Structure formats: structure tokens, C-alpha cells
Amino acid sequence: MDTPEGPLPERLRTLPSRLTNGAALIANRLVDQALAQAGARRYHYALLATLEEYGPASQAALGRRTGIDRSDMVTTVNDLAERRFLDRAPDLEDRRRNIITITPAGRGHLADLDRLIAAAQDEYLSPLSAADRQSLIDLLTRLVERHGDKRHQGARPTAPS
Amino acid sequence: MDTPEGPLPERLRTLPSRLTNGAALIANRLVDQALAQAGARRYHYALLATLEEYGPASQAALGRRTGIDRSDMVTTVNDLAERRFLDRAPDLEDRRRNIITITPAGRGHLADLDRLIAAAQDEYLSPLSAADRQSLIDLLTRLVERHGDKRHQGARPTAPS
DNA sequence: TCTGTATTGTTGGTCGCACCAACGTTTGAA
DNA sequence: TTCAAACGTTGGTGCGACCAACAATACAGA
Numbered sequence: 488m489d490t491p492e493g494p495l496p497e498r499l500r501t502l503p504s505r506l507t508n509g510a511a512l513i514a515n516r517l518v519d520q521a522l523a524q525a526g527a528r529r530y531h532y533a534l535l536a537t538l539e540e541y542g543p544a545s546q547a548a549l550g551r552r553t554g555i556d557r558s559d560m561v562t563t564v565n566d567l568a569e570r571r572f573l574d575r576a577p578d579l580e581d582r583r584r585n586i587i588t589i590t591p592a593g594r595g596h597l598a599d600l601d602r603l604i605a606a607a608q609d610e611y612l613s614p615l616s617a618a619d620r621q622s623l624i625d626l627l628t629r630l631v632e633r634h635g636d637k638r639h640q641g642a643r644p645t646a647p648s
Numbered sequence: 649m650d651t652p653e654g655p656l657p658e659r660l661r662t663l664p665s666r667l668t669n670g671a672a673l674i675a676n677r678l679v680d681q682a683l684a685q686a687g688a689r690r691y692h693y694a695l696l697a698t699l700e701e702y703g704p705a706s707q708a709a710l711g712r713r714t715g716i717d718r719s720d721m722v723t724t725v726n727d728l729a730e731r732r733f734l735d736r737a738p739d740l741e742d743r744r745r746n747i748i749t750i751t752p753a754g755r756g757h758l759a760d761l762d763r764l765i766a767a768a769q770d771e772y773l774s775p776l777s778a779a780d781r782q783s784l785i786d787l788l789t790r791l792v793e794r795h796g797d798k799r800h801q802g803a804r805p806t807a808p809s
Numbered sequence: 810t811c812t813g814t815a816t817t818g819t820t821g822g823t824c825g826c827a828c829c830a831a832c833g834t835t836t837g838a839a
Numbered sequence: 840t841t842c843a844a845a846c847g848t849t850g851g852t853g854c855g856a857c858c859a860a861c862a863a864t865a866c867a868g869a
Contacts, residue, residue: 491712491713491715494713495698495713498693498697499694499697500789501789503773503788504672504675507671507788508855510792511669511671512855514669515826528826529666529826536657541654544653545846547845547846548653552654552655552656553660556826557848558848558851559827560847561849583847585846607665608663611664614793619790624662626780627664627667627670627784629775629776630671630776633774673827676855680854691855707817708818719819719821719822719858742816743817743863744865745817745864811868813866813868815866815867816863816864817863818863818864819860819861819863820860821859821861823856823857825854825855826853826854826855827853828853829850829851829852830849830851832848832849833846833847833849834847835844835845836846837844838844
């Protein structure tokens with residue numbers, strides 16, 4: 488993109504959805520570049536982080552916890568299993584399910600990804616002070632949690648409280 | 649998506665990039681749904697808003713101001729021209745260029761989109777107080793502007809100040 | 810006047826994320 | 840025994856963001 492032609496119009500300049508989207512593009516690009524150094528994707532990190540903290544679980548349960556779509560979970564589990572970062576075994580008590588377990592290699596990989604992700608977050612937030620970073624996290628958390636609750640309640644919109 | 653399986657792992661819960669992405673998905677979904685009522689897309693709004701505020705300009709200049717990719721600008725101009733919301737005419741002084749001008753119908757359409765967009769922003773930000781909304785806008789603006797500056801400086805990364 | 814570089818607009822893509830539907834197997838309540 | 844639901848899988852869709860290559864045009868410089 489060439490140098491810009493001057494400021495955005497007023498309507499767009501402080502439009503929250505546009506600002507959020509713009510920030511997300513930046514954040515995602517930095518994270519994707521960082522993770523690519525280890526041949527990883529965002530769902531890989533999300534899954535390994537979840538397994539590391541909560542222990543073995545079914546794909547469905549992992550999907551419910553992380554919000555990753557079931558079919559994307561299949562792809563993610565396949566990717567990580569192929570590199571031996573996790574183990575997939577049928578649940579003998581319920582043969583509908585696989586039980587997914589992080590491996591020692593997976594833990595090592597997660598440690599690598601932790602460092603890459605931390606560097607990316609630092610770069611992404613570099614224009615902000617520590618206090619501002621915390622404010623941003625608080626505000627975004629409240630937005631996502633409140634809207635996330637609404638989504639889980641299906642088509643019935645809740646009255647704002 | 650079913651009801652969640654409990655909290656996210658610590659690593660993901662306050663990850664700025666993930667929170668930003670999550671908020672952007674929500675914001676975009678609300679905006680897309682709102683604009684769809686008028687058969688519009690986000691770039692349509694961005695382009696009409698820019699023409700309304702700054703007057704006629706070439707596609708390239710509009711792309712530089714809005715950040716819309718040149719080929720996406722072609723699609724956007726085509727869409728809006730087809731519905732007579734803008735006029736595209738060759739620049740007689742430089743036949744490489746088209747001059748894009750909003751039409752009266754385009755202004756009317758923009759007014760409709762303004763209302764739809766405002767309602768979507770209100771819903772998106774409904775979990776936040778007015779003060780918090782302003783904080784979010786300030787923080788996101790700083791992030792986007794600082795990183796946007798970096799992008800325009802090509803491959804030379806600036807030292808953080 | 811000619812040449813070379815840049816600009817403009819267009820065509821034709823890629824890619825990956827987020828999302829969805831349908832199916833077969835298994836489970837368990839009724 | 841039946842049926843609805845859960846689980847995992849396959850096989851998609853859609854779209855935004857991004858990119859490359861090309862033809863026509865403009866203009867600076869030799």
C-alpha cells in the first residue's frame with residue numbers, strides 16, 4: 488500500500504467495529520508470523536494450551552472449552568497428532584469419543600509457542616503503557632464475555648443488564 | 649455451539665490478540681448483519697463515507713485514503729455504480745484514471761447505512777459504559793495508528809518509542 | 810523524439826479462518 | 840426395542856484480505 492492520501496473520513500475514524508477489526512488484523516498478522524516460525528497455527532496453540540492446563544479430554548469437550556468448531560478441531564488434532572505433539576486414543580468407556588492427550592514433545596512445542604506468542608503480544612501492544620494494556624484487556628474481555636454469553640443462549644437475545 | 653465446558657486456559661483467557669480477534673468477530677458479525685439489510689458490505693460504507701466527506705477522487709486515491717486494496721476497490725466501485733450510488737467517469741486530464749463521485753441516491757443510501765451502522769455499534773458496545781467506550785476507542789485508535797504507520801514504512805521496522 | 814519508469818485500473822487469482830450440513834457409529838433413556 | 844442425542848468425520852461454503860501480472864497512459868530525462 489502506498490503512503491496514505493490523508494485522514495480517514497470522520498465516520499470511519501472512530502468507528503469501534505472498524506477499529507476493532509483493524510487491530511485484529513494487526514494482532515493476527517503478528518501472531519501468525521510468529522507461530523509460522525514453528526510451523527504452528529493459532530488453533531494449535533489454543534489446543535495445546537488447553538490440554539496442558541486441563542489434561543486429557545475428548546475432542547467435543549475440547550471444542551466446547553475453546554470454541555473451536557468440531558470440524559476445525561478434527562483438522563487441528565490431525566495436525567498435532569501427525570507431529571506427535573498429542574496422542575489420540577479411543578475412549579474405551581464410550582467408543583464415540585477419542586481421548587486427546589498432550590505428549591512430552593507437545594509440552595516442549597508449547598513452550599516454544601509460548602515464547603513466540605509472548606513476543607508477538609509485546610509487539611502488538613508496544614504502543615501502549617502497561618496500564619493501558621490492562622485496560623484494553625479488561626474492556627475486550629467484558630465485550631467478548633458478554634457477547635459470548637448471548638451466543639450461547641441461542642436465538643433468544645438477553646435484555647442488557 | 650453447545651454450552652461451554654468451563655473456563656478457557658489461563659494462557660488464552662487474557663491473550664490480547666485472541667481477545668481482539670474475538671471482539672472483531674463479534675463486531676463484524678453485527679455490522680455485516682446490519683448492512684445486509686440494505687444489501688451493503690463494509691467496503692461499500694467505507695467508500696460512500698469517504699466520497700461524501702472528501703468529494704470526487706480517483707480509485708487509487710480512494711484506495712490510499714481508506715486502505716482498501718486496489719482490486720477490492722474495483723469490485724466495490726462496480727457494486728455501487730451498478731446500483732447508481734456512485735458515478736464513474738474517465739478523468740479527461742489523465743486517462744489512466746476514473747473519477748468517482750457519489751450520487752444523490754448514494755447519499756440517501758449512506759444515510760440508511762449510517763443508521764444501521766450506528767445500531768450495530770450500539771449493540772456491539774452495549775456491555776460498556778460511555779466512558780469505557782471512549783477508552784476502548786482511544787486505545788484501539790492508538791494501536792491501529794502506530795502499527796499502521798509501521799506498515800507504511802515498508803520493510804524498515806521503526807524502533808519503538 | 811524516444812525510452813524507461815511509474816501510475817492506474819483491471820483481471821484473476823490464493824489462502825485461511827470461521828462457519829455449516831450430513832452421515833455413520835455409539836450410547837443410554839424410555 | 841426404539842429413538843434421540845452425542846461424537847467424530849467428511850465435505851463443503853463464503854468472504855475478507857491480500858497478491859501478481861498485464862495493458863494503457865503519463866511524464867521525466869536523454
